[in-house]
Amino acid sequence: MAPVLTITLNPTIDIASEADLVRPTHKVRTSDERYDPGGGGINVARVVTELGGEAEALFLAGGATGALLDDLLEKARIPRRSFPIAEPTRISFTVHERKTGLEYRFVAAGPMVGPEELEPCLAFLREADNPWVVASGSLPRGAPPDILARMAETAVARGARFVLDSSGDGLAVTLRRARVFLVKPSRGELEHFVGGQLDERxxxxxxxxxxxxxxxxxxxxxxxxxxxxxxxxxxxxxMPALHVPVHSAVGAGDSFLGAMIFALAQGWTPEEALRLGVAAGAAAVLTPGTALCGREEVMRLYAETGQGERIA
Incomplete structure (x- = not known):
């Protein structure tokens, strides 16, 4: 089977570190820095690969930071297709404050991307034969609001299953115009989509x-x-969450989705894929900074998950 193709239109270099105390004005000395290739689709590709599947990451990259992102993916052994843009790839920072256990996340908006810089991605999708296509992450500034809808229509037209994990226009326009196999909104993203707060019902x-x-x-x-x-x-x-010690919430949603896609691509039922996703999300919060879930921990936690409650 061809690998899962993931799409990241606004990737990032994720830098995670620790500091004793985060204070305004003062220099905050950090330690234990780690650099990871990031952005929703790239993280999904990392998780699919970690669990033993095959994934290919399609992403936009520009400037010296774009070259660094490609180098990080090379070191992670992720097959990839990089499409150039004029402005540099963004960098995001996560700082864990040791004295309080709090986590500070600084997420850059990212580069301005023109519609013409997105056309090569659409052209690639028209010719790709990947049976699963996952578009995950935010839209870059300047991108047409319907770009993910167009990608979904392109992928579905050639028989692929399209998976969506985005927010704002990336979520709303796609759901109102295209047809996707799986969509993974958070509670807040779903509330924004419907235009109001939601209780469980x-x-x-x-x-x-x-x-x-x-x-x-x-x-x-x-x-x-x-x-x-x-x-x-x-x-x-x-399905309830698995309660584990929380070291960092970064990447939990991407780990959840990556594990679900891995399982579905292997022919698992949606309910079993959901169980694996819950295990992967829990495994991700056990890791520090921008590290994602590890296969051994995922499978250990998977054995602890129940079947879930069918409520309708």
Whole structure:
């Protein structure tokens, strides 16, 4: 089977470090720095590969930081397709404060990307034969609001299963215009999509409505420490989170999605893929900084997950 193709239009170099105390004005001395290739789709590719699958990362990159991103992916042994842009790839920072255990995350908006810089990505998708295409992460500044919808239509037209994990226009325009196999909004992203706050019942009804409208076959709503909800034509499954010591929340959602895609691509049922996703999300919070889940920890936690509660 051809590898899972992941799309990251606004990738980042993730730098994680520690400091005794974060204070304004004063120099904050950091230690234990680590550099990781980041952005939703790139993280999904890293997780699929870590779990034993095959993935190929498609991303935009520019400037010296774009070259560094490519080097980090080379070291991670991730097959990739890089498309050049004029402005430099962004850098994001995470600082763990040792005295309080708090985590500070500084996420750059990223480069301005013109529509013409996105056309090569669409051209590549028209010729690609990957059966699974995952678009994950935010839209870069300047990107047309319908770019992910166009990518979904392109992938679906040639028979691929398209997976969406985005926010704002990237989520809303795609769901209203295209048809995707799986969408993974967080609770906040789903509330923004529907235009109001949602309780447990409202979340369930909104997810089911997306399935019934044909916008998505599967809707996985991540609820943080409250677990996850999966809606499909067969009903709704609710699965609690695994409670583990939290070292960092960075990458938990990407680990969840990467594990689900790995499992679905292997032919697992959606419910079993959901279990693996929950295990991967829990494994990710056990790791420091921008590190993602590790296979051994994922499989250990997978054995501890239940079957979930079918509630509709």
């Amino acid at each position: 409202g979340i369930r009804e909104a997810a089911v409505a997306l399935v019934r409208s044909g916008a998505a076959e599967l809707v996985a709503v991540t609820l943080g420490a409250e677990g996850v909800l999966l809606a499909s034509a067969g009903g709704v499954v609710r």
